[in-house]
Amino acid sequence: MDRPSSPSRDARPATPKPGPAGAPAETGWLPDCVYTGEKFEPGMAFFADGQGRITRFSREPADLAAARRLAGQAALPGLVNTHSHAFHRTWRGRTEVRGRGDRDPLAPWREAHDAVAGRLTPEQLHDVARMTFMEMLLAGITCVGEFHYLHQQPDGAPWPEPNLLAQTILRAAHEVGIRIALLNCAWSRGSYRPGSEPAPARFATGGIERFVRETEVLHRWASTNFPADEAWIGVAAAGLGQVPLNELKALGNFAHSQRFRLHVPLATTAAENAACQAEFGRTPAALLAEHGLIDKRFTAIDAAHLTADEIKLLGAARATVCVCPLTAASLGQPAAPVEALLAAGAGLAVGTDSQGQIDLLKEARHLEYDLRSRHARRPGLSADPATTWWHAATVTGARSLGATGGALEVGRPADFFTVNLFEPSLAGTDPASLLANVVFALERRAIRDVWIGARQRVANGRHQLHGAIVGRFVDTQTQLWPRP
Numbered sequence: 087m088d089r090p091s092s093p094s095r096d097a098r099p100a101t102p103k104p105g106p107a108g109a110p111a112e113t114g115w116l117p118d119c120v121y122t123g124e125k126f127e128p129g130m131a132f133f134a135d136g137q138g139r140i141t142r143f144s145r146e147p148a149d150l151a152a153a154r155r156l157a158g159q160a161a162l163p164g165l166v167n168t169h170s171h172a173f174h175r176t177w178r179g180r181t182e183v184r185g186r187g188d189r190d191p192l193a194p195w196r197e198a199h200d201a202v203a204g205r206l207t208p209e210q211l212h213d214v215a216r217m218t219f220m221e222m223l224l225a226g227i228t229c230v231g232e233f234h235y236l237h238q239q240p241d242g243a244p245w246p247e248p249n250l251l252a253q254t255i256l257r258a259a260h261e262v263g264i265r266i267a268l269l270n271c272a273w274s275r276g277s278y279r280p281g282s283e284p285a286p287a288r289f290a291t292g293g294i295e296r297f298v299r300e301t302e303v304l305h306r307w308a309s310t311n312f313p314a315d316e317a318w319i320g321v322a323a324a325g326l327g328q329v330p331l332n333e334l335k336a337l338g339n340f341a342h343s344q345r346f347r348l349h350v351p352l353a354t355t356a357a358e359n360a361a362c363q364a365e366f367g368r369t370p371a372a373l374l375a376e377h378g379l380i381d382k383r384f385t386a387i388d389a390a391h392l393t394a395d396e397i398k399l400l401g402a403a404r405a406t407v408c409v410c411p412l413t414a415a416s417l418g419q420p421a422a423p424v425e426a427l428l429a430a431g432a433g434l435a436v437g438t439d440s441q442g443q444i445d446l447l448k449e450a451r452h453l454e455y456d457l458r459s460r461h462a463r464r465p466g467l468s469a470d471p472a473t474t475w476w477h478a479a480t481v482t483g484a485r486s487l488g489a490t491g492g493a494l495e496v497g498r499p500a501d502f503f504t505v506n507l508f509e510p511s512l513a514g515t516d517p518a519s520l521l522a523n524v525v526f527a528l529e530r531r532a533i534r535d536v537w538i539g540a541r542q543r544v545a546n547g548r549h550q551l552h553g554a555i556v557g558r559f560v561d562t563q564t565q566l567w568p569r570p
């Protein structure tokens with residue numbers, strides 16, 4: 087139950103404080119405590135300017151009085167979801183069965199994926215993406231890296247506007263209010279070996295020149311339509327098998343010249359590694375490193391089957407590895423060797439990938455407990471796993487995506503969520519134990535308000551467009567999955 091507090095005081099709008107002439111007005115908040123990067127600070131207000139950037143933290147009595155009081159709540163920086171495919175949300179709960187044959191345990195998942203990818207319209211994608219992004223906000227996620235590979239019309243023909251579906255995703259993110267790095271994904275062949283089957287019609291991006299040209303147009307479109315820190319473009323490759331080496335090199339050069347982030351799924355399965363060795367005589371990470379593609383702007387997705395040399399290589403380059411433990415586990419796949427990667431110097435980020443659940447802290451919890459079980463040791467990832475996992479789901483995610491958030495600091499955006507300290511999953515905690523309580527036990531219903539760039543998007547656990555977004559999504563699901 088909420089601690090009794092004055093509703094009129096709690097519900098009043100944030101107090102704007104006029105600044106010097108011409109300067110933007112200020113907004114301030116005073117939760118019971120705020121996470122400032124190392125610990126929760128009680129009795130501290132924080133303020134943002136008219137651009138939604140944090141200007142200062144203060145304990146001055148006048149500032150405490152001017153700030154909006156968030157009684158019974160703690161404020162934490164918004165989480166960063168480094169790897170997402172919004173449209174995967176559509177088959178949640180529909181692939182949790184064994185397929186007819188045992189040959190391919192992933193067959194039901196693949197069939198659902200291909201069925202949806204084969205017919206999703208731009209309007210349906212819009213409604214699905216809004217639902218997925220809203221669910222992220224309700225889980226405290228304020229920034230997402232959308233790994234975007236659904237490009238063409240269902241028959242493979244380009245849309246009259248080639249970037250129509252990327253634009254659809256960006257518009258959906260804007261309407262929901264989440265920050266987004268759209269990682270435009272190149273996909274030009276089916277798998278390893280020249281002459282292998284073609285890329286699936288809907289995902290195929292053609293030659294690299296065309297992909298680069300269309301991504302430049304998309305970048306200009308995003309820059310024209312949205313603030314640079316709200317929606318921006320990065321690039322991705324579907325995999326080392328799906329983009330030939332000469333095109334990967336061109337993609338890397340393009341990313342470097344534009345200072346774009348580059349994300350590539352790497353070593354997801356042992357079979358992929360074997361195919362990479364067979365075609366190139368190198369492991370995936372060694373191949374990319376040899377051609378200058380691995381650096382601090384590079385993020386490897388999955389990275390489950392790395393060799394010791396590849397771990398060293400990713401660490402020495404200060405690259406990031408993004409793990410998606412719930413998706414991997416749900417598909418029966420192992421997770422990356424996260425302890426060795428961190429020890430080698432690589433960054434660790436977390437993603438919701440296939441949206442089976444949208445909860446970054448559950449992702450962290452799952453892999454942390456998996457490590458403990460595997461090694462019969464606790465804690466798993468580090469001596470203070472709550473802090474390490476929190477860092478992965480905020481600071482490192484932001485770095486991987488080139489986002490401005492990830493921490494509540496002066497100069498960064500006021501992207502944060504509040505938790506109700508009297509909700510049963512958190513009740514009885516104190517500032518010293520709160521982070522571990524959040525990482526290991528927070529229930530989503532304890533997340534109360536979400537602010538992005540000092541604009542409130544979720545109030546009392548409801549998004550401002552909640553009913554409309556859910557209603558449209560349910561209609562879309564009815565169209566996609568007609569009852570027999």
Ligand SMILES: [Zn+2]
Pocket residue numbers: 169170171233387439440
């Ligand atoms: Zn993925």
